[in-house]
Amino acid sequence: MATQGRGRDAQLAFGETLMVIMVLVFLIGIGMVFYYSASRSSLNTELQHREDVQAVLLAQRVLSMPEVACDRYAGGSCIDSLKLAALARMLGPGAGHDAAAWTTYYGRFAEAAITVRYLTGAQAGQRLPLYDATPKDPGNFTAQQQFIFTTIYDPVADEQDLAYLNVTRYARRQTG
Amino acid sequence: MRRAQAEIIGLLLIVVLIAIGFLLYIRFSSSGSGSTKAAFEQNQMGQTFVNSLVLAQVTCDGRLYQVRDLLRDVATGTAPDTCGDGRTPERLLNATFSDVLDGTLGAWGVNYRFLVLRTLPDGSEEPLSAALPELRNAQYAGTGTCDATYRPRVAIGRTVRPLGLAGAGEIEVRLEECREKT
Numbered sequence: 162m163a164t165q166g167r168g169r170d171a172q173l174a175f176g177e178t179l180m181v182i183m184v185l186v187f188l189i190g191i192g193m194v195f196y197y198s199a200s201r202s203s204l205n206t207e208l209q210h211r212e213d214v215q216a217v218l219l220a221q222r223v224l225s226m227p228e229v230a231c232d233r234y235a236g237g238s239c240i241d242s243l244k245l246a247a248l249a250r251m252l253g254p255g256a257g258h259d260a261a262a263w264t265t266y267y268g269r270f271a272e273a274a275i276t277v278r279y280l281t282g283a284q285a286g287q288r289l290p291l292y293d294a295t296p297k298d299p300g301n302f303t304a305q306q307q308f309i310f311t312t313i314y315d316p317v318a319d320e321q322d323l324a325y326l327n328v329t330r331y332a333r334r335q336t337g
Numbered sequence: 338m339r340r341a342q343a344e345i346i347g348l349l350l351i352v353v354l355i356a357i358g359f360l361l362y363i364r365f366s367s368s369g370s371g372s373t374k375a376a377f378e379q380n381q382m383g384q385t386f387v388n389s390l391v392l393a394q395v396t397c398d399g400r401l402y403q404v405r406d407l408l409r410d411v412a413t414g415t416a417p418d419t420c421g422d423g424r425t426p427e428r429l430l431n432a433t434f435s436d437v438l439d440g441t442l443g444a445w446g447v448n449y450r451f452l453v454l455r456t457l458p459d460g461s462e463e464p465l466s467a468a469l470p471e472l473r474n475a476q477y478a479g480t481g482t483c484d485a486t487y488r489p490r491v492a493i494g495r496t497v498r499p500l501g502l503a504g505a506g507e508i509e510v511r512l513e514e515c516r517e518k519t
Contacts, residue, residue, distance in 0.1 A: 170343065185350075188354070192357065195361075196361065199361070215501075217381055220381075223382075235394050236388075236392055237385075237388040237389055238385060238388070238389065239392075244503060271360070280393075280436075280437050280440060280441065281393050281394070281395070281437065282393075282394070307381075308382060308441070308445065309381060309382070309385050310385040310386045310388075310389040310390070310441075311385065311389050312389045312392045312393055319401075320394055320401060321392060321393060321394045321403070322393055322394065323389055323390060323392075323393035323437060325390075
């Protein structure tokens with residue numbers, strides 16, 4: 162009888178230990194799932210922020226390019242309208258297209274679209290597409306759009322107009 | 338004795354679990370990169386807007402003026418009476434600011450307030466001219482503007498471009514962008 166009682170006590174103690182271990186494993190499992198999902202969401206947000214900042218940096222890079230910057234100091238960011246038009250012709254699909262220049266700028270800007278829109282002056286409201294490498298499969302990309310204001314100086318007419326750069330940067334969608 | 342040990346181990350486990358939870362909370366709540374990025378973008382747009390706007394030119398009375406020069410002339414009373422089209426320089430500037438803001442920040446859904454103020458040598462501020470009223474995004478009429486009642490609930494990005502007036506204070510071209518705190 163006494164041996165039977167001790168055996169039952171041992172079984173109970175074993176069952177209790179087993180239950181405690183199961184509960185612990187369950188809690189650790191929940192913790193791991195929570196940690197994994199939280200870190201995944203945090204990583205995605207971080208990636209999104211990085212892409213957005215990259216779009217801002219791309220817009221700034223365009224503004225600081227000597228190929229389009231004004232020769233004279235204008236007191237702020239300034240684009241030379243003649244240089245801008247020449248670059249737009251080289252990178253555009255029309256007659257002045259320069260394939261070598263396109264390849265060079267694709268190396269700098271990658272998948273992106275850059276458009277200049279005049280806000281004041283004689284050309285107010287006009288849009289000038291500068292660079293367009295919109296992906297052919299946009300579903301596989303995320304797009305970040307940024308607007309940066311600048312002035313456009315026409316050295317012939319000696320006029321300075323307000324404009325903005327519309328920069329859309331495409332980043333390949335993260336899989337998994 | 339054994340029971341006491343088991344209870345101590347149980348307590349330790351609870352403490353460890355609470356510490357892990359607290360660390361996870363700290364880890365994911367202190368990143369803050371979203372607000373940094375929003376502030377960065379906000380500053381970029383506001384600063385480039387105000388800095389470029391004052392450099393742009395408008396035609397008044399057959400002459401090209403940079404916005405900053407015409408504002409200075411308005412402040413010092415040396416601007417032409419009219420700009421040739423029947424509008425005063427203040428009305429011309431107001432129409433220019435309004436058109437530009439409507440076509441950009443307003444169209445992009447940015448909740449803004451744009452003001453041109455005169456800062457007097459004693460530090461006080463007043464509107465530069467009654468004909469240059471503050472401009473706001475018309476889409477945000479009501480509670481969504483940078484007014485005193487809304488201010489506590491929004492993050493305001495303020496960009497100021499001071500234009501000095503010789504011995505008479507300065508002009509402040511100010512753009513405030515109000516965004517919901519995230």
